[in-house]
Amino acid sequence: MSAEHSTPNTPPTVGDGANSGETELIHFDKVTKRFGTHTVLDALDMKVFAGKHVTLIGPSGSGKTTILRLMMTLLKPDEGTIKLGDRYLTHEEKGGKLVPASDRYSREIRKNIGMVFQQFNLFPNMKVLRNITEAPVHVLGLDKDAAEERARELLELVGLTAHLDKYPTQLSGGQQQRVAIARALAMRPQVLLLDEVTSALDPELVAGVLDLLRDIAHSTDITMLCVTHEMNFARDISDCVMMFDAGRVIEFGPPEQIFTEPENERTREFLSAVL
Amino acid sequence: MSDITWGLWELLLKGVWITVQLTVYSAALAAVVAFGIGLARTHPRWIVRFLSGAYFEVFRGTSALILMFWMFFVLPMGFGWQLAPMWAAVLTLGLTYGAYGSEVVRGAIAAVPAGQREAGIALSFSPAQQLRKVVLPQAWPGMVPPFNNLLIELLKGTALVSILGVGDIAFGASLVRNATAQSAPVYTIILVMYFVLAFALTRGMRAVERHAKAGVGQAPAKRSRLRSATGPAVTGTAARAEGEAR
Numbered sequence: 001m002s003a004e005h006s007t008p009n010t011p012p013t014v015g016d017g018a019n020s021g022e023t024e025l026i027h028f029d030k031v032t033k034r035f036g037t038h039t040v041l042d043a044l045d046m047k048v049f050a051g052k053h054v055t056l057i058g059p060s061g062s063g064k065t066t067i068l069r070l071m072m073t074l075l076k077p078d079e080g081t082i083k084l085g086d087r088y089l090t091h092e093e094k095g096g097k098l099v100p101a102s103d104r105y106s107r108e109i110r111k112n113i114g115m116v117f118q119q120f121n122l123f124p125n126m127k128v129l130r131n132i133t134e135a136p137v138h139v140l141g142l143d144k145d146a147a148e149e150r151a152r153e154l155l156e157l158v159g160l161t162a163h164l165d166k167y168p169t170q171l172s173g174g175q176q177q178r179v180a181i182a183r184a185l186a187m188r189p190q191v192l193l194l195d196e197v198t199s200a201l202d203p204e205l206v207a208g209v210l211d212l213l214r215d216i217a218h219s220t221d222i223t224m225l226c227v228t229h230e231m232n233f234a235r236d237i238s239d240c241v242m243m244f245d246a247g248r249v250i251e252f253g254p255p256e257q258i259f260t261e262p263e264n265e266r267t268r269e270f271l272s273a274v275l
Numbered sequence: 276m277s278d279i280t281w282g283l284w285e286l287l288l289k290g291v292w293i294t295v296q297l298t299v300y301s302a303a304l305a306a307v308v309a310f311g312i313g314l315a316r317t318h319p320r321w322i323v324r325f326l327s328g329a330y331f332e333v334f335r336g337t338s339a340l341i342l343m344f345w346m347f348f349v350l351p352m353g354f355g356w357q358l359a360p361m362w363a364a365v366l367t368l369g370l371t372y373g374a375y376g377s378e379v380v381r382g383a384i385a386a387v388p389a390g391q392r393e394a395g396i397a398l399s400f401s402p403a404q405q406l407r408k409v410v411l412p413q414a415w416p417g418m419v420p421p422f423n424n425l426l427i428e429l430l431k432g433t434a435l436v437s438i439l440g441v442g443d444i445a446f447g448a449s450l451v452r453n454a455t456a457q458s459a460p461v462y463t464i465i466l467v468m469y470f471v472l473a474f475a476l477t478r479g480m481r482a483v484e485r486h487a488k489a490g491v492g493q494a495p496a497k498r499s500r501l502r503s504a505t506g507p508a509v510t511g512t513a514a515r516a517e518g519e520a521r
Contacts, residue, residue: 072397103402111399121394124491125412134408135398167492187398 012252014240015049023085025050025190025223026071031080033066040066042247043080048240050190053217053224055234055255058244059270064227068193071225072115073106084109084191111139114184115193118200120176122168122183128155129164132183140187147186154182158212174205178212185216192216194226206230213237231275235259243267278455279464287461290447291468297361297433297443298472301368302426308373313380314406327377334374340435343367347439360439372429379421383414416487423480427473434469444468 015022026048033041041063048054056064069075070082073089081098082089091098092105101109122131132151136142142150155161158178160171168176177197184192194213198206210233217224217237228234234241235255242252243264251264259275262268315327334342346363358366387410395405437446444465451461 072393074393074396107399107401110396113397115397117390117394117397119390121388121390123391123394123409123413125409127492135400138404138408139399169492183398 011045011047012240012242012249013047013049014052014054015047022049022051024048025052025085026225027083028067029081029083031070031077031082033063033070033075034078039247041070041077044247044249046242046249048223048225050223051221052239053226053237055226055228055238055241056244057228057231057234057241057258057270062244063247064244065195068115068195068225068227071191071193072113073101073110076100084112111187112190113193114187114189114191115195116177116180116184116197118196120168120173120180120200122176122180124168126167127164128160128166128168128171128179131168131179132186135183136186150186151182154185155179157185157215158182159208172205173201174208177201177205177209181209181212181216185222189222191223191225194224194228196227196229198228198230229274231259231271243270245270278457279451279460283451283454286442286447286450287444287464287468290442290444290465291472293361293441293443293446294430294433294472297364297368297436297441298426298430300365301372301429301433304365304369305372305376305425305429308370309376309380312373312377313384316377316381317384331374331377334371335378337371339367339371339432340438342371343435343439360436360441364433364436364439364441368429368432368435372425372432375425375428376422379418379425380414383417384410386417387413413491416484416491416493419480419484419487423477423484426476426480430473430476431469 015024024047026046028044028046031041031044032039040061044063044067046067056067058064066075070077071089077090081091087109088098088101089106089109090101092101093099122128123134126134129148129151132154133144133147136147136150137144152161152164155164158181160175160178160182163171163175163179168179171179181197197213198209201209210230214233214236216222224237226234226237238255240252241255241258242249243258243262243266244250245266251258251262251267258267259271262271312327312330315323316331318324318327343364346358346367347360350363351357391409391413392405395409400408433443434445436443437449440446448461448465452458455461
């Protein structure tokens with residue numbers, strides 16, 4: 001990193017635990033991820049307290065989505081550790097030593113994390129209602145009736161009650177994405193990861209999905225990590241915006257600061273290109 | 276054709292029944308092998324992939340006819356017991372067509388988008404649950420048409436068993452030909468018989484395919500999709516209200 005960049009002196013920390021009951025939920029400790037010789041994330045340190053909403057911005061290939069995928073255990077870090085609360089997500093302790101987590105262990109921890117994908121990834125072989133109830137019933141062991149009741153409430157929240165008996169292919173992109181949001185929420189996650197959730201939508205369907213996410217951000221205490229190019233949305237929901245470039249956080253802060261008076265030249269360039 | 280007496284017709288019809296049985300038993304064994312080997316070939320452990328890959332290559336690369344002779348004539352020398360010709364044939368056809376089928380299973384599983392597996396992981400499904408609930412149901416519709424091809428190949432392949440003296444259609448035909456000393460009528464008749472059986476299988480598999488596609492929301496009726504694609508633009512909370520209204 002060259003000197004003219006105003007790099008943060010302290011690792012990004014979102015929330016300070018000053019409010020009672022606020023606990024550190026996500027902790028990246030020197031996380032490095034490489035694809036071949038290309039370093040996507042370079043010794044990333046990051047702390048997010050429970051209930052905070054963090055938006056990750058930056059040019060494509062800067063490592064934003066990699067953070068979400070590491071968090072969801074879709075990728076494994078090459079170096080460093082990630083903790084969720086006081087438990088490791090990427091590693092487990094065996095005989096006093098940290099070893100890479102087994103699939104069974106990761107599965108247990110990641111029940112607390114939900115993810116909404118750019119391409120929705122609804123299960124086309126299940127109708128809308130079953131898309132939402134399947135994991136609560138078969139992973140959390142919820143009673144089927146209870147899961148269905150919860151799914152109906154969530155479908156009401158996302159405005160799709162009339163579509164519960166349809167297959168995903170019978171819905172528009174925006175509707176599918178709202179079902180995907182309901183599906184993620186049905187697991188009652190502590191952390192919700194949003195990976196460019198409106199990028200694959202027709203322009204006229206974007207606002208509906210963003211409105212729904214604003215509702216969720218303002219009415220729940222779910223911690224959110226969000227990768228988006230919708231800067232107005234980021235401004236509305238975020239406690240913190242982190243600007244990534246070349247695998248590092250080059251600037252972070254409250255949205256009003258980042259969007260109105262960014263300090264870093266790269267941030268300014270990026271924002272003038274997207275705003 | 277008038278030379279073919281009722282007794283000879285009976286011989287042919289019994290042959291049809293044997294051919295149907297051979298097809299059904301071999302197909303059942305082939306299906307088990309196809310899924311077993313096909314899934315093993317996508318296994319995370321290399322040794323499982325290696326062994327199942329070796330099975331696939333060996334059975335794909337050997338002649339079914341020679342393998343059948345081997346099962347019938349060589350196996351008894353090693354093990355001291357003799358398979359009935361019918362079962363030697365079922366074993367041969369099942370293992371061989373199962374190897375071909377494993378390629379269909381492997382390919383169809385590989386064709387399920389990676390995002391589906393990722394969604395399964397994000398919902399904390401176990402690997403077995405992902406396979407059972409997400410991957411296989413989506414791979415299945417893609418397997419049906421190539422399975423139909425293999426099934427028809429298998430039906431026609433059953434004619435090999437006549438060499439071992441199993442009384443299938445082809446065996447019946449050779450008896451009738453000997454009895455009447457005429458080749459043209461009887462071989463024309465059994466040509467039609469195989470075609471009718473194959474056609475019946477195809478119709479059956481089409482029904483299976485329709486059912487499989489309906490199971491992933493690809494039912495023939497696509498009206499609602501068209502409507503939402505061409506309907507009025509909806510934005511904001513209106514989109515959700517519209518969702519309610521429908």
